[in-house]
Amino acid sequence: MATGRTHRPATRSRGIPEATVARLPLYLRALTALSERSVPTVSSEELAAAAGVNSAKLRKDFSYLGSYGTRGVGYDVEYLVYQISRELGLTQDWPVVIVGIGNLGAALANYGGFASRGFRVAALIDADPAMAGKPVAGLPVRHTDELEEIISENGVSIGVIATPAGAAQQVCDRLVAAGITSILNFAPTVLSVPDGVDVRKVDLSIELQILAFHEQRKAGEETAAVRRTGTAGRPAAAAREGRKGPDGDVPAVMPA
Numbered sequence: 001m002a003t004g005r006t007h008r009p010a011t012r013s014r015g016i017p018e019a020t021v022a023r024l025p026l027y028l029r030a031l032t033a034l035s036e037r038s039v040p041t042v043s044s045e046e047l048a049a050a051a052g053v054n055s056a057k058l059r060k061d062f063s064y065l066g067s068y069g070t071r072g073v074g075y076d077v078e079y080l081v082y083q084i085s086r087e088l089g090l091t092q093d094w095p096v097v098i099v100g101i102g103n104l105g106a107a108l109a110n111y112g113g114f115a116s117r118g119f120r121v122a123a124l125i126d127a128d129p130a131m132a133g134k135p136v137a138g139l140p141v142r143h144t145d146e147l148e149e150i151i152s153e154n155g156v157s158i159g160v161i162a163t164p165a166g167a168a169q170q171v172c173d174r175l176v177a178a179g180i181t182s183i184l185n186f187a188p189t190v191l192s193v194p195d196g197v198d199v200r201k202v203d204l205s206i207e208l209q210i211l212a213f214h215e216q217r218k219a220g221e222e223t224a225a226v227r228r229t230g231t232a233g234r235p236a237a238a239a240r241e242g243r244k245g246p247d248g249d250v251p252a253v254m255p256a
Contacts, residue, residue, distance in 0.1 A: 015064070016064045016065075016087070017064070020060075020061045020064055021088075023051070023053060023057075023061055024061070024084050024087060024088055025088065026051040026052065026053070027047065027051050027058070027061070027080070027084055028081065028084045028085065028088070028090075029051070030047055030050035030051045031047070031077055031080050031081045031084070032081060033050070034047075034050075034077045035077050035078060035081055039077055040076070040077060040078075041073055041074045041075060041076055041077060042074050042075055042077055043074040043075075044058050044059050044062075044069065044074065044075070046074075047074075047075065062075070062080075065083055065084070065087060067079075067080065067083055085118075089118075090117055090118040091118070092118065093118060093120055094118055094119045094120065094157070094158055095120050095122035095154045095155055095156045095157075095158070096114065096119050096120065096121050096122060096156065096158045096159070096160060097121075097122055097123045097124075097125055097147075097150060097151065097154070097156050097158075097159050097160065097175075097180075098121060098123075098124050098125065098159075098160040098162060099125045099126070099144070099147070099159060099160065099161055099162065099163060099171050099175070100125075100126060100127075100161060100162035100163030100164075100167070100171070100186075100187075101124050101125070101126040101131055101136055101141050101162070102126075102162065102163075104162045104186055105124070105126070105160075105162035105163075106136050106137070108160060108162060108186075109121060109124055109136050109137035109139065110136075110137045119158070121137070121139065122150070122154040122156055123139065123142055123150045123154060123156075124136055124137070124139050124140075124141045124142065125141070125142050125143070125144055125146070125147055125150065126141050126142075126143070126144065127143070127144045127163075127167065129143060131143075144171075144174075147174055147175070147178060148174070148177075148178040151175070151178040151179055151180060152178070152179070156179075156180065157179070157180060157181050157182060158180070158182045158183070158184070159175040159180040159182070159183050159184070160183075160184045160186070161175075161183060161184070161185045161186060161187050161191075162186045162187070163187055164187065165187050165188045165189040167187075168185065168187035168189050168191060169189070169191060169192065172185075172191045172192075172193065176193060176194065176197055180197070181196060181197055181198065182197070182198045182199075182200075183197065183198070183199045183200070184199075184200050184202065185199055185200065185201045185202065186202050186203075188203055188205060
């Protein structure tokens with residue numbers, strides 16, 4: 001199997017938009033679930049619903065891959081799994097190093113989803129001398145002094161940073177200098193990298209803050225709705241109850 005240092009995905013050379021690339025893993029996850037259930041074909045509407053996008057966007061995304069499906073039949077699930085996996089570079093081996101083996105780094109090391117998608121955790125690295133040699137997820141933790149040697153030995157091109165924010169940039173600089181060209185950053189800080197190095201940032205606290213914003217907005221809308229219903233927005237039936245004619249209640253329909 002080829003290593004990540006010698007083969008790279010063809011998405012950029014083929015002109016696939018970044019937004020489409022970002023949705024390909026969503027399609028692949030939905031297709032993999034269908035494949036595991038031995039579903040042979042899927043319509044664009046069904047796959048779009050499973051991936052959380054609209055069907056028109058899905059068909060446009062797949063047109064970049066040269067896959068248009070068959071009218072009345074849909075898309076071949078197994079072929080799409082292969083096609084998307086190939087475009088994402090998942091038909092080959094990608095050695096990965098994780099730097100920073102605290103609670104988050106250890107959790108990432110134990111995550112089984114990496115191996116199932118072609119990402120092999122080649123080494124776990126930490127700056128704490130007390131961590132050196134300790135097994136985590138079946139691998140001995142190695143000291144940061146060995147970082148460059150580890151990357152060279154394993155042909156690593158993807159690094160995962162799970163260090164505290166204060167150490168992240170220095171780790172990033174060393175990774176890049178050692179030949180790393182793609183970084184997944186879990187540290188709560190923005191990294192500065194040279195051209196040709198890709199960084200994807202995952203900040204759980206930011207995601208929680210965004211959810212908090214939506215929760216606050218929903219709570220405000222509910223409060224406003226209650227106020228409208230309880231005062232100026234009284235239901236029409238309640239308003240009619242208060243209307244009186246000279247002979248009592250005004251009927252809903254006046255006699256002719």
